[in-house]
Amino acid sequence: MKLHDLRVGTRLALGFGVVLALLLAIAAIGHWRLQTMGDLISRMHAEGMAKERLASEWHSLTHVNGARTIGVISSADADERRRVEQHIEQASKRIGVIQQQLENMIASDDERALYADIGSRRNTYRQARSAVFAARDGGDAAAALRLTTAQLEPALNAYLAAIDGLKQRQSSHIETLATEAEQQYRTGQTLLHVLSAAALLAGAAFAWWIARSIARPIRRAMRIAQSVAAGDLSTPIAVHSADETGQLMQALKDMSASLSSIVQQVRSGADTIASASGQMAVGSSDLATRTEQQAASLEETANSMHELVAAVKRNALHSHKADQLAQEAADAASQGGAVMTDVVDIMASMNGASRQIVEIIGVIDGIAFQTNILALNAAVEAARAGEQGRGFAVVASEVRSLAQRSAAAAREIKALIDTSVAQVDVGTRRVEQAGATMTNIVSRIGEVTAIMGDITRASQEQSSGIEQVNQSVAAMDQVTQQNAALAEEAATTVASLHEQADQLAHLVSVFKLPDAMRQPTLAIFNGPPAILPEAAAQSGQASRAAKLSY
Structure with missing residues (x-):
């Protein structure tokens, strides 16, 4: 396993472990050196200083005893001599104890040789002192002085x-131990300094390595996160380790790939929405145009229906008048047979009435002609209306048939009236033929009455047909209004959809995708949605105008 694949916690533990190991080594070495120095100091105190103290005490006691011995030889006071001798004896006992202690402390051959030499010289000194005391106790002061000078003092000096x-x-041994202790101290100090410097360098190196192994990937991750935050998803992300920072880089890599896929899908969806909204805009524009054309056609149809209604009303009025005239003519013809004396006046009246009938028939003929023309126009408009105008075409055909029948009837009436006028003229000249002619007139008037009844019924049928046509036109107007409303709603929806698609495309345009994921962006169709609401509004206004026109 590579070092940069170690987990951050493992690396930190390793770094702290190395530092702690170095500190432990420094502490162990310091303890070892201190223990060594403690042993040296203990040896110096237990061996050198104790021996030196005992040797100094031995030397002091021996020197004092020697001075006492020389002093007591020349003293004449017996009590003083006994007292001094007691002190000498006490000092000798102490010297014996010191000698025994030193004998137990001696460890080297040199010290044993020195100790043996001191013991030998002590014995010599004690023998010389005994000889001096013996000469003194024997009363030979001169011999005692002579022995003191000749034996005691040289033995004492040699002993000391x-x-x-x-x-x-x-x-000298103490100085050697002190020098060794100082050397151990300096060696330990140097070793501690070296180890401390090594620990400091190792700790700094491990700290630098750990900080670098953690900070560099984090800085790379921070730069990548800043690039992603700025919308740049094209930055390649490389994963170089398997630790937490490597897992972070892998997570950033997966996040960038996921965001790239999402942005690509959003862009594709925005392009698809833009294309679909463009196609819907074209369809809505065509629908608005057709709705406007249909509204215009409906307006023309409404105008034609208005004229047709007026013509039918006039036709009905004239038919009613003609029916009244026919009834009056029938009554007049019935009365003519009984009132032959007034035949001339009646014939004159019939002549005038016939002229009026001729005029009325001319009007009826004109109405029939106009009705025929209007029915023809209505049939044409119904054919243009398609499936919705099929019922209207049937009604228009029936109206046209009735108009043709009315025209034929009008022509027949006109011909009859012309004949009647001629007969009236002949009747004026030929009164004698009045009876036969009157009978003929009565018969003809009956036919006229029947024809006028037919015309009246035809007018009623025309009124019924016109009512159906009005209903059809109203239904067409309602459909046109609904189409206009749908066209307006569709235009508004398409405009909103187009705007949202444009905003969505603008939002995702800030992301920069890798080259392998880039696709050409479709052109945003942004023309018709701005026109469609106006076209739909115009279509609705035209439909409402058509409704108000009739």
């Missing part, structure tokens, strides 16, 4: 010199 040699030997 031997003790001083032991003392110097211990002082």
Whole structure:
């Protein structure tokens, strides 16, 4: 396993472990050196200083005893001599104890040789002192003085010199131990300094390595996160380790790939929506145009129906008048047979009535002609209306048939009236033929009455047909209004959809995708949605105008 694949916690534990190990090594070495110095100090105190102290005490006691011995030889006071001798004896006992202690402390051959030499010189000194005391006790003061000078003092000096040699030997040993302790101290200090410097360098190196192994991937992750926050998803993300930072980089890589896929899908969806909204805009524009054309056609149809209604009303009025005239003519013809005396006046009246009938028939003929024309126009408009105008075409055909029948009837009436006028003229000249002619007129008037009844019924049928046509036109107007409303809603919806698609495309345009994921963006169709609401409004206004026109 590579070092950069170690987890961050493991690396930190490793770094702290190395530092702690170095600190432990420093502490162990310091403890070892301190223990060594403690042993040296203990040796120096237990061996050197104790021996030196005992040797110094031995030298001091020996020197004092020597002075006491020389002093007591020349003293004449017996009590003083006994007292001094007691002190000498006490000092000798102490020296024996010191000698025994030193004998137990001696460890080297040199010290044993020195100790043996001191013991030998002590014996010599004690023998010389005993000889001096014996001469003194024998009353030979001169011999005592002579022995003191000749034996005691040289033995004492030799004895003191031997003790001083032991003392110097211990002082030298103490200095050696002190030098060794100082050397151990300096060596330990140097070693601790070296180890401390090594620990400091190792700790700094591990700290730098750990900080670098953590900070560099985090800085890379921060730069990648900043790029993603700025919308740049094209930055390649490389994963170089398997630790937490590597897992973070892998998560950023997966996040960038997921965002790239989402942005690509959103872009594709926005392009698809834009294309679909463009197609819907074209369809809505065509629908608005057709609705406007249908509204215009409906307006023309409404105008034609208005004229047709007026013509039918006039036709009905004239038919009613003609029916009244026919009834009056029938009554007049019935009365003519009984009132032959007034035949001339009646014939004159019939002549005038016939002229009026001719005029009325001319009007009826004109109405029939106009009705025929209007029915023809209505049939044409019904054909243009398609499936919705099929019922209207049937009604228009029936109206046209009735108009043709009315025209034929009008022509027949006109012909009859012309004949009647001629007969009236002939009747004026030929009164004698009045009876036969009157009978003929009555018969003809009956036919006229029947024809006028037919015309009246035809007018009623025309009124019924016109009512159906009005209903059809109303239904067409309602459909047109609904189409206009749907066209307006569709235009508004398409405009909103187009605007949202444009906003969505603008929002995702800030993301920069990798080259492998880039696709050409479809052109946004942004023309018709701005026109459609106006076209739909115009279509609705035209439909409402058509409704108000009739």
